[in-house]
Amino acid sequence: xxxxxxxxxxxEIVPLVKIRQLYPGESVxxxxxxxxxxxxxxxxxxxxxxxxxENELVKxxxxxxxxxxxxxxxxxxxxxxxxxxxxxxxxICSLNASDFMTILENCPxxxxxxxxxxxxxxxxxxxxxxxxxxxxxxxxxxRFIKDWAKVDGSAIDDKIIFQNYLTHNDIAGIISxxxxxxxxxxxxxxxxxxxxxxRKLIQLNxxxxxx
Numbered sequence: 001x002x003x004x005x006x007x008x009x010x011x012e013i014v015p016l017v018k019i020r021q022l023y024p025g026e027s028v029x030x031x032x033x034x035x036x037x038x039x040x041x042x043x044x045x046x047x048x049x050x051x052x053x054e055n056e057l058v059k060x061x062x063x064x065x066x067x068x069x070x071x072x073x074x075x076x077x078x079x080x081x082x083x084x085x086x087x088x089x090x091x092i093c094s095l096n097a098s099d100f101m102t103i104l105e106n107c108p109x110x111x112x113x114x115x116x117x118x119x120x121x122x123x124x125x126x127x128x129x130x131x132x133x134x135x136x137x138x139x140x141x142x143r144f145i146k147d148w149a150k151v152d153g154s155a156i157d158d159k160i161i162f163q164n165y166l167t168h169n170d171i172a173g174i175i176s177x178x179x180x181x182x183x184x185x186x187x188x189x190x191x192x193x194x195x196x197x198x199r200k201l202i203q204l205n206x207x208x209x210x211x
Contacts, residue, residue: 001065001067001110001113001114001117002110003042003113013103014170016095016096016099017094018095019042019092019093020091020092020093020094021057021090021091022044022046022085022090022091022092023085023088023090024085024088024165025084025085027082027084028071028083028086028092028094029079029082030070030077030078030079030081031070032075032077032079033075033076034098035096036070036074036076036096036098037069037096037097038068038069038070038093038094038095038096039067039068039069039083039093039094040065040066040067040092040094040149041062041063041064041065041066041067041068041090041092042064042091042092043090043091044064044085044086044087044088044089044091045062045066045085045087045090045165046062046066046068046084046086046090046092046211047060047061047083047084047086047170048060048061048062048068048081048082048083049082049083049084049173050078050080050081051081051082055173056169056173058170058173058174060121061086061174062083063069063151067117068083068085068096069097069117071121073097073100073101073104075097075098078106086165086166087165101132106196107122128174131143131144131175132175132176137175137177137181137185138185140176140177141171141175141182141185144171145202145204145210146165148162148202149202149210153204155207158205158206159204159206161201161202161204162201162202163202164197164199164201164202167179169182193205194206194209
């Protein structure tokens with residue numbers, strides 16, 4: 001986001017930024033009014049979750065360099081949405097939304113990068129909606145696992161292995177189904193030898209079948 005800013009402007013921004021380490025399961029809200037926040041993921045993974053009376057909807061899983069919080073920069077973020085650390089050593093930095101708005105006004109290159117970032121988020125949501133409309137639950141789960149492996153997986157012989165930092169309930173929220181259905185499908189794939197999983201890792205067997 002700030003890669004191409006000249007050094008003088010960067011030094012003006014630094015005092016406005018706060019760095020924070022989160023532990024797995026620790027949450028951050030977005031604040032409100034002049035104290036609403038914009039967050040950047042420096043390291044680790046963050047889950048963006050929206051709550052209603054009965055359900056928890058996982059809206060996004062964020063990786064290093066991604067942004068969340070009061071993205072409209074209007075001081076009125078959703079009070080039922082929050083970010084939650086998924087992994088060890090998750091580090092985020094934050095800016096007041098009003099300060100970030102000033103940066104965007106004064107640094108066109110940052111504004112362009114921000115617009116691209118928001119565009120990518122919208123495209124990701126659009127793809128999820130299309131996936132929901134066109135594919136059954138199993139297909140959505142397989143596609144989700146493939147995308148997860150592309151981001152986090154390491155190839156070892158003919159296997160792909162990655163850290164399992166999501167619960168079945170998280171995955172169900174992402175692909176719009178029930179936790180029970182996700183558990184059943186994972187068991188079916190495990191029994192067929194397609195994958196192995198436990199609380200710490202997921203192993204995709206015969207990587208060619210997952211291409």
